[in-house]
Amino acid sequence: MLDCKxxxxxxxxxxxxxxxxxxxxxMRMHLLMCRGCRNFEKQLAFxxxxxxxxxxxx
Amino acid sequence: MSAIDPETLQQHRxxxxxxxxxxxxxxxxxxxxxxxxxxxxxxxxxxxxAQSSPRTWLVGILKHKIxxxxxxxxxxxxxxxxxxxxxxxxVDALFKANGRWAxxxxxxxxxxQSLENANFWNVFEQCNQRMPLNTARAFMMREFMDMSTEExxxxxxxxxxxxxxxxxxxxxxxxxCLDLNWFGNAR
Numbered sequence: 001m002l003d004c005k006x007x008x009x010x011x012x013x014x015x016x017x018x019x020x021x022x023x024x025x026x027m028r029m030h031l032l033m034c035r036g037c038r039n040f041e042k043q044l045a046f047x048x049x050x051x052x053x054x055x056x057x058x
Numbered sequence: 059m060s061a062i063d064p065e066t067l068q069q070h071r072x073x074x075x076x077x078x079x080x081x082x083x084x085x086x087x088x089x090x091x092x093x094x095x096x097x098x099x100x101x102x103x104x105x106x107x108a109q110s111s112p113r114t115w116l117v118g119i120l121k122h123k124i125x126x127x128x129x130x131x132x133x134x135x136x137x138x139x140x141x142x143x144x145x146x147x148x149v150d151a152l153f154k155a156n157g158r159w160a161x162x163x164x165x166x167x168x169x170x171q172s173l174e175n176a177n178f179w180n181v182f183e184q185c186n187q188r189m190p191l192n193t194a195r196a197f198m199m200r201e202f203m204d205m206s207t208e209e210x211x212x213x214x215x216x217x218x219x220x221x222x223x224x225x226x227x228x229x230x231x232x233x234x235c236l237d238l239n240w241f242g243n244a245r
Contacts, residue, residue: 003157036162051201
């Protein structure tokens with residue numbers, strides 16, 4: 001079973017590399033049960049969006 | 059063909075400087091790359107005149123200049139001082155020994171709305187500034203300059219695994235900083 005620390009690593013890496021089916025399954029299982037990591041996942045997406053919009057905000 | 063109006067260039071200059079500063083965080087280096095960019099622009103005036111978006115074109119040149127500089131520096135390891143690069147302390151503080159969140163992330167209220175708020179962008183820039191230099195660089199290369207992980211590893215002369223670790227720490231650090239300083243879940 002994935003813990004939060006490793007789950008956040010996987011969530012982050014899924015922004016940077018293709019993740020395996022097994023990894024995706026483990027992540028989804030963890031996310032089903034963990035509200036903190038669900039929030040983290042959303043916030044990660046938001047941070048990426050913000051960073052990509054930054055050039056237009058300078 | 060008309061010559062580039064110095065005033066027009068000046069207008070772009072301050073934007074380019076801010077862009078370069080975000081990536082390099084060194085006013086002298088930023089000044090240098092922007093100078094080189096403007097010289098390159100002046101040297102290809104015909105192209106400049108033909109641009110529907112001169113700024114996008116200038117940023118394209120600037121990106122190359124920044125990359126050249128970082129590439130050069132990656133080959134001179136003594137220049138890249140390890141500035142407390144190890145952010146494992148942050149990671150340790152965020153998670154308990156059993157790997158669970160010490161303090162699980164709370165919901166952020168209406169983050170989309172923040173994107174329209176000028177103050178949010180100030181906080182975002184400040185949070186970037188607080189990251190160790192190489193962490194911030196890798197993150198900005200990935201998200202701001204939209205480079206692939208492979209390209210970043212190559213440019214910074216680091217392993218792919220190391221690159222993932224650095225990018226992850228950058229995201230954790232940014233999330234913490236935004237949480238504390240913007241989304242108001244101050245603890």
